[in-house]
Amino acid sequence: MEQAAKNEVFSLKDMSVHYGSSLAVDSVNLPIYENEITALIGPSGCGKSTVLRSLNRMNDLIPSAKVGGEVLYHGQDMYGSDVDPVQVRKVIGMVFQKPNPFPKSIYDNIAFGPQTLGMKGNMDEIVEGALKQAALWDDVKDRLKDNAFGMSGGQQQRLCIARAIAVKPDVILMDEPCSALDPISTFKIEDLMMELKKDYTIVIVTHNMQQAARVADRTAFFTVDTSRGEGSRVGTLVEHDETTKIFSNPSDERTLDYVTGKFG
Amino acid sequence: MALGVNPGLFLNNPSSFRPEEAGYRPAILGTIQLIGGVILIIVPLGISAATYLELFADRTRWYNRIIELNIQNLAGVPSIVFGILGLAFIVRGIFDLGFVVAAGSMTVAILVLPTVILASREAIRAVPSSLLDGALALGATRLQAVRKMVLPAAAPGMLTGVILAVARAIGEAAPLLLVGAATFVTFDPNFWDGGYSALPVMIYSYAGRPQEEFHVLAAAGVLVMLVVLFFINSIAVWLRARFERTW
Ligand SMILES: Nc1ncnc2c1ncn2[C@@H]1O[C@H](COP(=O)(O)OP(=O)(O)OP(=O)(O)O)[C@@H](O)[C@H]1O
Ligand SMILES: [Mg+2]
Numbered sequence: 423m424e425q426a427a428k429n430e431v432f433s434l435k436d437m438s439v440h441y442g443s444s445l446a447v448d449s450v451n452l453p454i455y456e457n458e459i460t461a462l463i464g465p466s467g468c469g470k471s472t473v474l475r476s477l478n479r480m481n482d483l484i485p486s487a488k489v490g491g492e493v494l495y496h497g498q499d500m501y502g503s504d505v506d507p508v509q510v511r512k513v514i515g516m517v518f519q520k521p522n523p524f525p526k527s528i529y530d531n532i533a534f535g536p537q538t539l540g541m542k543g544n545m546d547e548i549v550e551g552a553l554k555q556a557a558l559w560d561d562v563k564d565r566l567k568d569n570a571f572g573m574s575g576g577q578q579q580r581l582c583i584a585r586a587i588a589v590k591p592d593v594i595l596m597d598e599p600c601s602a603l604d605p606i607s608t609f610k611i612e613d614l615m616m617e618l619k620k621d622y623t624i625v626i627v628t629h630n631m632q633q634a635a636r637v638a639d640r641t642a643f644f645t646v647d648t649s650r651g652e653g654s655r656v657g658t659l660v661e662h663d664e665t666t667k668i669f670s671n672p673s674d675e676r677t678l679d680y681v682t683g684k685f686g
Numbered sequence: 687m688a689l690g691v692n693p694g695l696f697l698n699n700p701s702s703f704r705p706e707e708a709g710y711r712p713a714i715l716g717t718i719q720l721i722g723g724v725i726l727i728i729v730p731l732g733i734s735a736a737t738y739l740e741l742f743a744d745r746t747r748w749y750n751r752i753i754e755l756n757i758q759n760l761a762g763v764p765s766i767v768f769g770i771l772g773l774a775f776i777v778r779g780i781f782d783l784g785f786v787v788a789a790g791s792m793t794v795a796i797l798v799l800p801t802v803i804l805a806s807r808e809a810i811r812a813v814p815s816s817l818l819d820g821a822l823a824l825g826a827t828r829l830q831a832v833r834k835m836v837l838p839a840a841a842p843g844m845l846t847g848v849i850l851a852v853a854r855a856i857g858e859a860a861p862l863l864l865v866g867a868a869t870f871v872t873f874d875p876n877f878w879d880g881g882y883s884a885l886p887v888m889i890y891s892y893a894g895r896p897q898e899e900f901h902v903l904a905a906a907g908v909l910v911m912l913v914v915l916f917f918i919n920s921i922a923v924w925l926r927a928r929f930e931r932t933w
Contacts, residue, residue, distance in 0.1 A: 480822070483819070485746075509825070511823055518819065518823075520816065522814075523820075524817065
């Protein structure tokens with residue numbers, strides 16, 4: 423089988439996340455494969471961002487957040503006591519919902535990561551390489567010294583992707599990267615993702631079902647489980663499969679309702 | 687000399703019997719040294735305290751909550767109390783500096799420190815967390831992200847706080863009287879030893895003399911201070927407007 427040959431980058435095993443005493447997501451079992459785009463979809467509050475943030479330990483920044491179960495990265499427990507979250511984030515980059523360029527020049531935005539991490543090599547080449555990979559070079563090559571805030575929203579988001587690429591990660595996590603963008607910028611970023619998956623493993627959270635259908639190789643559908651008693655809202659993974667299967671012939675009725683727009 | 691200013695006002699030493707020649711020279715020099723010392727103390731201390739409290743401290747710990755509460759309360763303590771504190775612990779006591787400018791600087795620095803800390807915390811809080819997150823997501827350590835991203839973005843706001851603190855420090859007379867700013871000094875001050883005076887203290891001294899000319903001199907001193915304070919506050923307002931950012 424083709425599947426067996428694939429490399430599992432992440433394996434979530436019975437993974438759960440608490441915020442303080444409230445359970446936000448429970449018993450997630452999910453493999454994420456190398457050089458694929460995996461989409462996390464589902465209604466608001468079902469824990470997509472929570473799961474995504476647990477993949478590069480950005481959850482550590484929320485004092486009340488606590489991850490249970492196992493998050494394996496290439497078979498290694500990412501929450502082991504010997505794992506430094508800073509090292510994790512060097513290898514697993516993240517792009518946020520709202521473009522968040524640094525209040526610096528375009529050049530310095532890209533150079534910040536490599537400089538901070540003490541990467542070797544010619545900085546001009548690193549910057550040019552990252553901007554080219556993010557399909558932004560032609561847009562900005564004549565104004566590298568300009569402030570990044572002067573770019574359009576779509577360009578800013580591609581700059582954030584370029585910034586993440588510049589530190590040469592293995593994985594790029596994206597939390598609704600296009601939700602603040604117009605359709606044309608969105609298509610550009612989707613094209614870019616298709617290009618980038620040759621070199622990186624990508625996990626994307628999206629509310630846009632067409633987007634998941636267009637770009638993702640695999641899709642995981644989450645929902646909010648309200649059946650566990652009064653007022654409890656626990657995010658659960660309903661199913662995950664190849665995207666075509668999820669959108670044409672899902673195994674769970676809840677998935678079908680969601681992808682056909684009956685719910686959510 | 688209807689509107690002219692006699693340079694002697696700034697350049698001459700005070701005199702107890704020739705008010706027409708008396709000036710503010712030692713007081714002006716004293717205030718400059720005093721404020722220089724205050725700035726040297728409040729900038730590193732205020733910024734690091736604010737940074738710690740806002741970005742590193744675990745708020746659930748009792749000692750951090752106590753520090754926090756204390757800083758807020760300290761901002762409302764009358765300045766004379768700081769004078770007594772300075773006399774007990776800086777002039778005498780632990781530091782034992784004697785009645786010198788350095789002791790005055792330290793006392794006034796403690797007095798205005800809460801202002802700087804509160805303003806700096808405000809400035810740090812105004813920096814969107816997406817900036818910190820963005821840097822951390824690239825694999826920067828918290829210290830790197832704070833130093834290279836958050837603090838530069840908060841700098842203008844912090845500077846405003848420092849300037850306002852300085853403006854307040856310039857006008858303080860009460861605590862200085864306690865830590866040794868003499869009302870009558872005829873020589874240039876030295877930071878580490880000897881007597882010194884400061885503008886508000888000397889104004890206070892001139893205003894208390896019986897002769898009419900000294901009262902005019904006191905009024906002139908007040909005008910000078912007002913101009914200086916107005917200037918400093920203008921810089922603060924200008925900085926705030928100049929660097930105000932909509933994220
Ligand atoms: N910092 C936090 N502290 C406490 N609870 C949180 C925090 N972040 C998220 N939650 C809770 O965890 C649950 C999952 O939130 P999460 O943001 O992961 O959902 P989501 O699927 O990304 O939703 P959306 O589509 O709206 O972004 C929600 O019930 C939310 O209230
Ligand atoms: Mg979300």
